[in-house]
Amino acid sequence: MFDKWLRPQDVEQPNGLLEYQLLADEGLIEDGELVQRLGHEVMRNYLAPGELANVFDDLGAPEVAGYLRVNKFPADRKIRHGDFGEIVTGALYRRVRRWCIPLLKLRYKQTPAQAVQGTDVLAFRFRQDPPAIAVPEVKTRAYRDNRVGSEAYDSLEKVLGRLDESIHFLMAHCSNRGQVFLARRLGALLRPGAPRRVERHMLFVHDAKSWKEDIVAGLSAKVTERTELTVVKIDDLKEFVGQVYDAAETAPGNTTSTDTDNATAGTA
Secondary structure: OHHHHEEEEOOOOOOOOEEEEEEEEOOOOOHHHHHHHHHHHHHHHHOOOOOHHHOOOOOOOOHHHHHHHHHOOOOOHHHHHHHHHHHHHHHHHHHHOOOEOOOOHHHHOOOOOOOOOOOOOOEEEOOOOOOEEEEEEEEEEOOOOOOHHHHHHHHHHHHHHOHHHHHHHHHHHHHHOOOHHHHHHHHHHOOOOOOOEEEEEEEEEEEOOOOOOHHHHHHHHHOOOOEEEEEEEEOOHHHHHHHHHHHHHHOHHHOHHHOOHHHHHOOO
């Protein structure tokens, strides 16, 4: 679904070390179907398999939507938009680019209002030699923001400086879930001197009307190492995110009850 929804657009590459890709909706999926399927993706990012069944005997009960609204989905628009950007990023890397995503971090938020701490998304290709780690810094904007490039650059520098902490977090949770293969692969990356290749990525989920290409030029002048920038343009982003979360709340039957955490792994 994601490869049909987000299609590459023709862009002019900036000078320097920034590689730029622009993705946008070309109308290959009906709007109603798109919203419903994204609602399911939102749901599975917040809920572990079977979580709702432990609370409700009847997953179709009207109380489910209220439970999700209070206990899972953030009401604060800024946090909701940030979560949505992370969800889109994780799905893009996992489903389209075929990276391994060991963990859906939103499941581990203690409260809906809490912003996810640490690295937004970590993606791996363990079978490459040396193993590759993609570190995408995600920014979501429903309005024009000339600072988004600079903020993303500074945030990426910070998370790269604490990369081992983020890898250890993933390793510990994979170990606790009995995912021995992933835990060992992640642990191997933490050994002193272990070979690995770290890729610098940025992903902006942006309102289509507010996006301006000069942001790319400004960011290109700032980066000093090879960096991949992906921009996802969405029409009327604020309203669209609201529709997707409404779909996630009102379709409790489409939960993650048949999903497994291993489905997050993609191609290792």
